[in-house]
Amino acid sequence: MIVQEARDSGIHDVLASLTDQINVEGLEIVKNGVTLASEPFDTPMHYDWVCRKEGDPWPDENG
Template identity: 65%
Template sequence: MKDDKQAESLQNYKDFIDGLVDIRLSVLSNWVLTKGWPKTEENSKINEFINGLSQDQKQILAHIIQQSRDGGIHDVLVFLTDEININGLKLIKNETEMAKEPFDSEMYYDWDCRREGDPWPDSEKS
């Protein structure tokens, strides 16, 4: 029974980190590269600005926007890590506490690795 709880705790951790990886891509970056902001009066200046950019400039702006989003996710994970390690915060899903640093690394580090496409440390080597 204890092994089942530990496995669920670890899976909750992996799901949490992978869930953040799944939502990391910025819709704003996509808008810069595709259709622009929704066509409203308040967005007209933004769309005018974007339409004046070259494709290379749009790529750079989209990259900056994505870095900002990634930085925000990273900063929240640093905060959560500190709250868990220093102040006793616990994340619980379906009555099971999420594993705490199951790979001896902080959750923001695990998120960075997964974001870059690295496998989980406990996955089988092919």
């Protein structure tokens, strides 16, 4: 339980840091020449991760 909580906290912190770097410093994440969307659902990555971890469904990508 303690290890899982530490893991979850670490993932959250990394995603929050990446979000800050994207929004403040202009960081882009690129895979195979394609720039990945940083907030495709208009919420920060760490928020999306917490919601999915808690079992919330993904928002409808089309609207």
